Amino acid sequence: MSSRPISVPSAASSGLWLLRSRTIRSAALLVACSSAGLAAQPLPWEYWHDLLEVARVDERTRLSLRSSFCHDGCRFDRHGGDADSRFIAVVDGPDGPEGVLFDQTGPGALTRIWMTSGFGTSVALGTAARIRFYFDDANQPQLDLPLEQLFDGSRPPFIPPLALDRLGASGGNISLVPMPYAERLRVTLLGETSQPLWFQFHHHRLRPDVEVESWDPAADLDALSALLASGGDDPWPPGGSWSEIASELDPGDEIELRAEGEGVVTALRVIAPAQRRGDLELDLQFDARGADRVRLLDYFGLAAQAVSRPGSLFWAPADDDELTAWLPMPHRSAARVVVRSRAGRGEDPIPVTLALRRTARPVPEEMGLLRVATTADTSAPELDGNDLEIFAADRPSRWVGVYAELSAELSQHFYLEGDERVRVDGESSPSSYGTGTEDFYGGGFYFDQGPYSSALSGMLEQRGAPPASTSMYRWMPADGAIARDRLRAGLEPGAEGDLAMQARHTAWWYESSARDTDEWTRVDHFEAGDPGQRAAHGWTSPLDFAERQLTARYEGEPPVEETVAVLERGPGPSSFHLQARGCGDLLRLRRLFDAADAGQAAEVTVRRGAGDDDGAVARTALSFSVANTQRRWSEIDLDVALPAPAAGGEIVQVTVDAQPENTAGRFSEARWELWCYASTLLFGDGFEAGDVSSWSATAGVTASTQQRP
Structure with a gap:
């Protein structure tokens, strides 16, 4: 064994504290915290102001996907013709009928x-x-252009790298131009609408207390453009201190770098022979969370046979022995990174260099800790309906990236027909339901233009001979799912969920510890079609209504069926109350309804307090809903932030002013639920609060050697 000198600035000159670890070879660093304050909190999608914002598990927003996936079971989500199920509705526009592709109330952002x-x-x-x-209440469109020009680079701000056409994204067309809206956004299609068209609209649904200015076509997006055009260059501003350790690793040996104090690791670099990367693994640990272990190849997005890879926002190009990742790694008390040899006994040692760059800075409470995990899953026809797991999280989390390797014993790429499905916080139906695997990664038609790479997505390699295989990546700094409690991401095995295939996914997400003493809980609910439960919750309405039993399924696989009594009524108000026992400021209303009719919109007023004039009030809206006659149960959530008044804070009064826009004029209510963070003492021992007392530390740097037993 041998070790070369460790390149670490001296503690006296740089403010670094160098730690000694109990593990095999180690070095460590600590930079004194900066006293500089943080700027005002950006909106949830404005990560280009500060890349640390990628780590914020933002309670102001929810991420959803409006897509063209088939509700009527068509095999390839294929649409077109007279009865076009792509459209939410067909409305009269200034120049004739327009098919509505997207319709959401604000505040929010596409x-x-x-x-x-x-x-x-x-x-x-x-x-x-x-x-x-159409933004807000405008009768005329603020943006009106030929469909192709939204992506082909001819109409600013929809120009590269903020927009890519099918040649730039291998069959897909992508726009990354953020389009916020204060009150409402409606997107329509006019003219030749019978051509097959697949689409996805990722959007934020903000709490009503968040102020947003609607889209300005002249908004300054230069910083975002520059960031996405970096092509794998370092995306962070100058600054930070590097620490490095190098050694030759025998099988089972490891090297380690660690930091104490508050700060952000902004670069992770590993230098090792390309042909030996498959024999190395990483451990990542922040504060007192357990360590995540992942193969070096998976973390850096390299298939087993690959020796190179283009760069992206969070990866430097991999074209030699050096691999660098730029994902922010915030920590409040400690950070630890280990590289370990997985080589078999008797194999030659591997020369490895591990380097970290760290900046000392405050880490706001909502910033999560980086997590990474790899799942390997296999599907088979007899497992029909079970998604291949991408990843699962059981704390407040924000999903930011995924690298996938898919394969099947086929000569074609039918495994790319599967849709991604994402559920958060106990949803019965996915809030994100895609249209195909290659669509999720930005391409189209099995990536018919070959490999491509961009800052946020790409297809790296595709093989056609059995077994057929594809490797892809996607970063989601502006459109990854955010969960208050739990997050489940899965992939449908093929077009109908019954294809035998293999999947390997490496997912990155940020996990918040800010709510470790709270539990996301359903604290009250009632079934609107049950007269006794209506009476118990003070449900009243001046309108005529009808009750009926409905047995139906939720969207998603495997199908979940439920029988619930439904109340149906026309336009106008109803009111009821729910109990918010033990709740903090953040409340969520969840409505279960019959989605047989589209356009079940409503204005909703939420008051917290026992009296009509007491407490805080929030006004929000239930957006125009999509019809689904095949899977009729649908849920929609509304988030509000309402501080509890001095008295009567356990009472939440709700008024729902239905404004249905369907032909029948129907609005349905089957169940109303109230969710919140309820305080608990489950984590009172302080372990999850960042206790690192068990990590030994002394001044100086050591590089000890130890043989594996």
């Missing part, structure tokens, strides 16, 4: 649009159809 069209292969979207964006 942060990613993806589309493709074609028959077997992708084609240009063309100019026959026009896409229109």
Whole structure:
């Protein structure tokens, strides 16, 4: 064994404290915390102001996906023709009928649009159809352009790297231009609308207390453009201190760097022979969370046979022995990174260098700790309906990235037909339901233009001979799912969920410890179709209504069926109250309804307090809903922030002013639920609060050697 000198600035000159670890070879660093204050909190999608914002598990927003997946079971989510299920509705526009693709009430923001069209292969979207964006209450579109020009780079701000057409994204068309809206955004299609069209609209649904200015086409997006154009260059501003350790690792040996204090690791670099990368693994540990262990190849997005990879926002290009990742790694008390040899006994030692760059700075409470995990899953026809697991989280979390390797014993890439499905906080139906695997990664038609790479997505390699295989990545700094309590991401095995295939996913997410003493809980609910429960919750309405039993399924697989009494009524108000026992400021209303009719919109007023004039009030809206006659149970959530008054804070009064926009004029209510963070003492021992007292520390740097037993 041998070790070369460790390149670490001296403690006297740099303010570094160097630690000694109980493990095999180690070095460590600590930079004194900066006293500089933080700027005002950006909106949840404005990560380009400060990359640390990627780590914020933001309680102001929820991420959802409006997509063209088939509700009627069509095999390839194929649409078009007279009865076009892509459209939420067809409305009269200033120049004739327009098909509504997207309709959401604000405050919110549209942060990613993806589309493709074609028959077997992708084609240009063309100019026959026009896409229109109506903001707030405008009768005229603020943006009106041929569909193709939303992606082809001819119309600022929809120019690279903020927009890519099918040639730049291998069959897909992508817009990353953020489009916020204060009150409402409606996106429509005018003209030639019979062509097949697949689409995804990723959007934020903000709490009503969050102020947003609606989209300005002249908004300054230079910083975002520069960041996405970096092509794998270091995305962080100058600064920070590097620490490095190097050694030759025999099988089972490891080297380690660690830091104490508050700060952010902004770069992780590993230098090792490319042909030996498969024999190395990483451990990442922040504060007192357990360590995450992952293969070096998975962390850096490299298939087993790959020796190179283009760069992206969070990866430097991999074209030699050096691998660098730029993901922010915040910590409040300690950070620890280990590289370990997984080589078999008797194999040659591996020369390895591990380097970290760290900046001392305050870490706000909502910033989560980086987590990473790899799942390897296999599907088979007899497991019909079970998704392949991408990852699962059981704390408040924000999903930011995924690298996938998929394969099947096929000569074609049918495994790419599967849709991604994401559920958060106990949802019965996915709040994000995609249209195909390659669509999720930005491409189209099995990536018919070959490998591509961009700052936020790419397809790295695809093989056609049995077994067929594809490797892909996607970063989601502006449009990854955020969960208050739990997050489940899965992939449908093929077009109908019954394809035998193999999947390997490495997922990155940030996990918050800010709510470790709280539990996300359903604290009250009632079934609106039950007269006794209505009476117990003070449900009243001046309207005529009807009650009926409905047995139906929720969207998603495997199908979940439930029988609930439904109350149906027309436009106008109803009111009821729920109990918010032990709740803090953040409340969530969840409504279960019959989705047979589209357009079940409503204005909702939420008051916290026992009297009509007491307490805080929030006003929000239930957006225009999509019809689903196949899976009729649907849920929609509303988040509000209401501090409890001095008296009567356990009472939440709700008024629902239904404004249905369907032909029948129907609005349905089956169940109302109230969710919140309820305080608990489950984590009172302080372990999850960042206790690192068990980590030994002395001044100086050591690089000890020890043989594996």
